[in-house]
Amino acid sequence: MTTKSWWGWGTVHNAVTGAERAALTNRVAALLPEADLTVHEAPDPTSLNVPAPRNRVPDSLAHLASDDLGDRLRHSHGQAFRDVVRNLLGRIDHVPDQVVRPRTEQDVIDILDWCTSAHVAAVPFGGGTSVVGGIEPRCAAAYAGAITLDMSCMDQLLELDRTSRAARIQAGIFGPALEAALRPEGLTLRHFPQSFEFSTLGGWLATRAGGHYATIYTHIDDLVESMRVVSPAGISASRRLPASGAGPSPDRLFLGSEGILGVITEAWVRVQHRPRWRAGASVVFDNYDKAVAATRTIAQSGLFPANCRLLDPMEAFLNAGTDTAGGVLVLGFESADHPVDEPMRRAVQICRDHGGRVPDGLRITDSADDDARPGAADTWRSSFLRMPYQRDALAAQSMIVETFETACTWDRFDALRNAVLTAANTAFRAVGVTGVVTCRFTHVYPDGLAPYFGIYAAGRWGRTVEQWDEIKIAVSEALAAHSATITHHHAVGRDHRRWYDRQRPEPFAAALRAAKSTLDPAGILNPGVLIDPATSTARKTR
């Protein structure tokens, strides 16, 4: 059974149940004894009174379109906590009229041509894992209709260049299929966002996804060689190049454009050989400031660890079961070319210089010796991929469980984290909940880091969306006050607009609006994302 859940993460088959739910419930009850953890079930979708489609694609495109209720519902929301809970409450606010699945680039052109002429909004859709309202057709009322342009039928590996280690791949391919296509060649894209199983290459490109590796080639921005993008004004096809200094980068305009400038149909991406040598260690600290200093020194060392994930004491306790005063730094190195003992030992030495201890020693492996055993990185990855299912289980038990992420320079981190913790705890009191905040680093750079915060709070059923929204506003204001970014890899969508608008330099905003007017003159592409809809009718709906 691989039926996708209409209301929550992933597949129905993989939902948290039975013993797993009991264990999770017990852990949360121990942490937050006052929580009411009654389980609320999702409503029957047929009971939801979803409006009938207002508009349908013309007959020439009808073979690509679906107005099946479940299909429409699955395309009506992303996968944020607030999306999942609204679904559980039966609050289905914006449903596309149809789901249209192009099979060729010409189909995409034809669909956009029809949307332009019929003034129908088109929401490009990869796997639908947006956590920022990026694919929810909220502006539909200002249009004659709204379709979701689901790219999942364009999912083929088209070409492989083994010499340059690059692959031409259609945008609608999901993470597992992409890796499966490369594996027989001993290759990997090595891009593993948390949404990996249910998100697509096109979605990663449109939202500037971050993979789960900590340094250098981890952002999809750096893994792409060239892109094809269908805009209403024509196809933009960049050349396959390892680098270029010919004017501003064309690809960089479309990377992060979140579907407002065009629909990404395919890309050449940089792939690599699958790692053979690995080294890992978990370093325990008694002092968090020293743990941060050690992590910063490693980030500035030129060692480029694959993993460099500092868990603060609360995160280490909740997600790794480790009780520490200063947190745990999870370190990993890997290579397809050479053993990585030496950089691992140097990184551990840096930790020891800052008071770190390695109670379990180093794990050093060569997969040629022991191909079958999963590495620690694989174990982490499995648990990492399991987290959203557990989030859904807790969301149905009145818990407020959500994450937010940012990036800042090293000099600002201490003040930023304090401000975020203060803002969250103040907001907890204001909305009448008890909860905890955790922090881990997902990526480190020589000049800064990406901290990722988790919120676990006992909410009141029926009010958890509003409670979360208040908390989100408070922590986002703290990020803005410290000049951190509103998003390091979750994108802007509709939910981050108010902070993005303040972060983005106004002349750049003007340039982006000008680009949008040129490439999408009718303003049909994903209206409301990144910039305001251009038409005066559409503007009224905000």
Place this chain on the structure above:
Amino acid sequence: MTTKSWWGWGTVHNAVTGAERAALTNRVAALLPEADLTVHEAPDPTSLNVPAPRNRVPDSLAHLASDDLGDRLRHSHGQAFRDVVRNLLGRIDHVPDQVVRPRTEQDVIDILDWCTSAHVAAVPFGGGTSVVGGIEPRCAAAYAGAITLDMSCMDQLLELDRTSRAARIQAGIFGPALEAALRPEGLTLRHFPQSFEFSTLGGWLATRAGGHYATIYTHIDDLVESMRVVSPAGISASRRLPASGAGPSPDRLFLGSEGILGVITEAWVRVQHRPRWRAGASVVFDNYDKAVAATRTIAQSGLFPANCRLLDPMEAFLNAGTDTAGGVLVLGFESADHPVDEPMRRAVQICRDHGGRVPDGLRITDSADDDARPGAADTWRSSFLRMPYQRDALAAQSMIVETFETACTWDRFDALRNAVLTAANTAFRAVGVTGVVTCRFTHVYPDGLAPYFGIYAAGRWGRTVEQWDEIKIAVSEALAAHSATITHHHAVGRDHRRWYDRQRPEPFAAALRAAKSTLDPAGILNPGVLIDPATSTARKTR
């Protein structure tokens, strides 16, 4: 004496003379015995009949402006071979009316406001080392005048963040002053383009400069944290961030914008500790294809050498005096944090696996042991920085001496290099010269490389510009035919326009024109660079 040459590279004091010129002449005579190497002197600038300024800035800005003849002449051209030779021939085609040197950001705003209202073209100018016509005011006739906006008075290090290793620096600072400001802190930007001595931070950013290191953090694009840009429509100031996923990157619109969207006034840049440990080797190959394969394997190994410069046999012979059948790979590693013996040995092993030999062994140094001795990298850098002076000396002796560069994926390199060599040699015959073509790699990437070609041909005095232009067209067509980029780090300017226009996706061109119209509605900023001037009057001049 640090007087800058009005016609050629660098300072008058450092020009090639005496024994150095004699040795250079002898080397060229041995290679190209038929060359007429008579030395032609630059004309007296006062004899040149330069038109008087057509326009002057208003009194309120007069204290920033110069109409000194030498000053105007030094700002009338870049430093391409064709620029230098035109100067030697007294062909001064386009001279700015005045050179204006803002001292503050408000000065920049005031100057652009005046240019906008008076319809005067403004050419932003860093160090003037463009080799693509990027700062030559060719479109001036379509405007009421043209000024050069020389940023060299805004040249201060404003702020240093030692924790994040970042510095806030004004755009007009030259390479040596920037490094001198960082050195007392043990820091370096570690960005050394060949123009280093005479180019500025703002120029590097505007043209997406490539440093001389071979891998990872070498492009200025990756060394910049945030930028301030004054456009006629307002100031764009991005946040200091190590990374962000909030929409398309604002900085990436201005990186490579070559002065057409705004004037970069300052940037936060990522700096690093000065390297202590170094390792170097020169690997000799008997077979060029195997040398390329070894270089590619190293580029794909994750070892990230600081230097990975494959010289083809002709380049090795001319620039390193080494006679080989397959070329020489110059390898280097360096680190401020740890010894680099191990990656060096692994890289050499890869070379040996491909038939490489290391006749002189490895050079492994720790500057803590021996601080005073210049490393091999320093020796290379000195000779690298000397090359433009030698180019000028030969240009005055009727030689055609020029370089061009590109980037391509590994799978295309063999055919590309053959096509370039064929195109150049065919063009040599067509224009009646004899000459040689050399190739070295300046940068390597997992998926491709940046080959850098040198042309040395015996031209006919008075015709060498036209002869070179023919050769340039031939080799540029070869690059285009193989889908390589027209420039990896020299920029587009005015000279690369016809190939850039074919390379750039048309929807992106439309978006860029829209951005330009929004940020510079009067079209006064560096008209003719990257895109056509927007006004119909200006268009006529092309």
